[in-house]
Structure formats: C-alpha cells, structure tokens
Amino acid sequence: MVSDEEGGGLRVTLDRDTCIGAAQCAFHAPAVFDHDDEGYAVVVDPRPAAGEHEAVREAVDLCPARAITFGPAPGADR
Numbered sequence: 907m908v909s910d911e912e913g914g915g916l917r918v919t920l921d922r923d924t925c926i927g928a929a930q931c932a933f934h935a936p937a938v939f940d941h942d943d944e945g946y947a948v949v950v951d952p953r954p955a956a957g958e959h960e961a962v963r964e965a966v967d968l969c970p971a972r973a974i975t976f977g978p979a980p981g982a983d984r
Contacts, residue, residue, distance in 0.1 A: 917979035918962055920949050924973035931974060935961035
C-alpha cells in the first residue's frame with residue numbers, strides 16, 4: 907500500500923474528450939503527463955509522489971480546457 911506521503915491518497919484524472927493538446931500539463935509536470943502521437947495529453951503517473959503535487963496543481967490551474975482533476979482517489983479514506 908502506498909502512503910499519502912508518497913502520493914497514494916490523491917489521483918490525477920484526465921478527460922481526453924475535453925483535452926485540446928495545449929501541452930501545459932506536460933510542460934509543468936512532465937513526470938506525471940505526456941502527450942500521445944496525436945498531441946493529446948496522457949497521464950503517465952495517476953498517483954504521483956507528494957513531491958509532484960505542486961506541479962500537478964499548477965498543471966490543473968493552467969489547463970485551458972479544464973480537462974484535469976486532482977483529488978482524493980476512490981477509496982482513499984479506507
């Protein structure tokens with residue numbers, strides 16, 4: 907089991923239908939996001955370590971399509 911300090915309690919999700927491929931997420935949090943061959947974002951680490959949380963929050967705030975969410979993982983309160 908991954909502890910909250912390691913990032914296990916929070917999860918990154920991406921709505922690929924909403925993504926416009928602006929690349930802000932991959933620029934600000936490259937350890938968590940990448941882009942596919944079509945130029946749209948993909949999440950490469952859905953439960954990033956605590957050291958990545960600030961970068962992920964910045965990516966969420968800067969996403970022009972508002973396609974990214976970052977919050978408690980389902981069942982994280984168990």
